[in-house]
Amino acid sequence: MDISVIGGTGEEGFGLTLRLARAGQDVIIGSRSEEKGAATAQKAVEILGGDARVDGTTNELAAERGDIIFVTVPYAGQADIYRAIKASVAPGKIVVDCTSPLATAVGGRAWHVVRPWHGSAAEAAKAILDPGVKMVAAFHTVSGEQLQDLDRPMDSDVFVCGTDKEAKAAVGELVDLIPNLRWVDAGDLTQARIAETMTALLISVNRAYKIHDAGFRVTGREAWGRPGV
Amino acid sequence: MDISVIGGTGEEGFGLTLRLARAGQDVIIGSRSEEKGAATAQKAVEILGGDARVDGTTNELAAERGDIIFVTVPYAGQADIYRAIKASVAPGKIVVDCTSPLATAVGGRAWHVVRPWHGSAAEAAKAILDPGVKMVAAFHTVSGEQLQDLDRPMDSDVFVCGTDKEAKAAVGELVDLIPNLRWVDAGDLTQARIAETMTALLISVNRAYKIHDAGFRVTGREAWGRPGV
Numbered sequence: 001m002d003i004s005v006i007g008g009t010g011e012e013g014f015g016l017t018l019r020l021a022r023a024g025q026d027v028i029i030g031s032r033s034e035e036k037g038a039a040t041a042q043k044a045v046e047i048l049g050g051d052a053r054v055d056g057t058t059n060e061l062a063a064e065r066g067d068i069i070f071v072t073v074p075y076a077g078q079a080d081i082y083r084a085i086k087a088s089v090a091p092g093k094i095v096v097d098c099t100s101p102l103a104t105a106v107g108g109r110a111w112h113v114v115r116p117w118h119g120s121a122a123e124a125a126k127a128i129l130d131p132g133v134k135m136v137a138a139f140h141t142v143s144g145e146q147l148q149d150l151d152r153p154m155d156s157d158v159f160v161c162g163t164d165k166e167a168k169a170a171v172g173e174l175v176d177l178i179p180n181l182r183w184v185d186a187g188d189l190t191q192a193r194i195a196e197t198m199t200a201l202l203i204s205v206n207r208a209y210k211i212h213d214a215g216f217r218v219t220g221r222e223a224w225g226r227p228g229v
Numbered sequence: 230m231d232i233s234v235i236g237g238t239g240e241e242g243f244g245l246t247l248r249l250a251r252a253g254q255d256v257i258i259g260s261r262s263e264e265k266g267a268a269t270a271q272k273a274v275e276i277l278g279g280d281a282r283v284d285g286t287t288n289e290l291a292a293e294r295g296d297i298i299f300v301t302v303p304y305a306g307q308a309d310i311y312r313a314i315k316a317s318v319a320p321g322k323i324v325v326d327c328t329s330p331l332a333t334a335v336g337g338r339a340w341h342v343v344r345p346w347h348g349s350a351a352e353a354a355k356a357i358l359d360p361g362v363k364m365v366a367a368f369h370t371v372s373g374e375q376l377q378d379l380d381r382p383m384d385s386d387v388f389v390c391g392t393d394k395e396a397k398a399a400v401g402e403l404v405d406l407i408p409n410l411r412w413v414d415a416g417d418l419t420q421a422r423i424a425e426t427m428t429a430l431l432i433s434v435n436r437a438y439k440i441h442d443a444g445f446r447v448t449g450r451e452a453w454g455r456p457g458v
Contacts, residue, residue: 111416111420112419113423155448155449156448159430184434185434185437185438186430186433186434186437187340187430187433187434187436187437190341191340191430191433193426194342194426194427194429194430194433195430197422197423197426198423198427198430200423201388201415201416201420201423201424201427204415204416204420204423205413205414205415205416205447205449206449207416208414208415208416208456209414209449209450209453209456210456211449211450212449213449214447214448214449214450215447215448215449216445216446216447216448217445217446217447217448218434218443218444218445218446219384219385219443219444219445219446220384220434220435220438220440220441220442220443220444221438221440221443224438227437227438227439
């Protein structure tokens with residue numbers, strides 16, 4: 001199975017790439033620029049060692065090759081990126097939107113959000129792609145900085161929103177490959193309207209305490225993962 | 230110091246009453262009906278034992294007597310309750326709004342929210358009261374059921390939003406009286422726009438896993454409480 005990370009040159013995308021490649025997955029970094037994609041893949045291999053299977057190319061080619069396609073781009077460019085990859089994402093594929101509609105997209109503050117017309121950034125993305133694409137929203141509240149710091153254990157849960165249960169579980173299996181991350185089924189895709197804004201709350205907490213990577217753990221159950229298991 | 234709990238006959242309010250009274254605080258339960266307020270206070274004393282100092286009366290009288298006034302009412306009745314107690318809440322007092330604008334208020338689902346005109350239920354409440362009242366929003370994501378189950382330790386963090394730092398710390402001191410609860414400064418009152426909706430996300434998680442009291446812990450720091458301490 002190939003994993004693509006559209007916007008894989010950014011903090012969150014590069015962190016995800018490192019963690020998933022270290023777990024033995026094939027990862028293709030997508031970038032607006034093929035050169036930058038390739039150079040970032042090279043950097044990942046240097047960090048991880050020669051066995052790591054990370055490739056880099058354009059967003060369009062990365063989207064075409066991936067079975068599960070993570071999209072980790074700032075909200076300001078999100079719709080443009082989705083329109084650019086639209087023709088490359090075949091029906092039946094799983095797309096994991098990681099966007100939070102932070103107000104920085106319009107010159108505002110990172111602890112404020114704007115409200116996407118479709119309710120959430122993930123639903124806006126879904127409206128652009130072929131209706132047969134399985135859209136999942138996840139990873140909004142996981143620090144990109146911490147993902148990149150491979151020597152530091154993660155300490156966070158991943159809220160996974162989506163309407164297709166199998167797609168959520170497939171994404172959840174990738175979450176489970178990253179030590180100390182757990183995935184929590186947060187409901188259908190519309191719940192991304194809440195999960196996406198929780199990034200801004202964490203940034204507000206970071207700001208209050210002058211820290212960088214506040215995160216959430218969910219209590220109430222010993223283990224999470226796929227409901228009913 | 231007297232603590233009032235407006236809507237103290239409900240799940241969340243009664244749970245808060247029990248936990249704060251058990252910690253040695255004087256608590257006044259407010260209810261629309263004086264008789265119901267008094268009966269609920271009597272019930273609290275029966276649960277806690279004769280030393281507990283819990284009184285019950287009308288919402289208006291409870292608001293007048295409290296130094297810190299918790300408001301734990303469903304969103305559907307929130308504005309009416311605030312208008313009813315408005316004349317009884319003197320400037321300078323601390324009001325802790327615990328309301329989440331769940332869509333149940335308009336016949337919808339508990340894992341959905343409606344958007345208050347002022348941005349959050351807490352800001353709507355602030356707009357009703359005297360401008361000199363110090364408004365804090367907190368306790369949205371703490372299960373009322375778990376608060377009432379005194380034999381079970383809490384396992385949750387309390388997001389505290391407000392513009393007045395001293396008021397937040399005063400509320401935080403009460404949080405710290407309840408074993409295993411911690412308080413996290415989530416920023417100014419507008420952050421309640423996010424914190425309030427997180428109740429609905431927890432309800433969605435509860436629904437997915439068929440459980441009752443999912444909660445949040447915040448990671449990224451050993452201890453929380455007042456920032457800078």
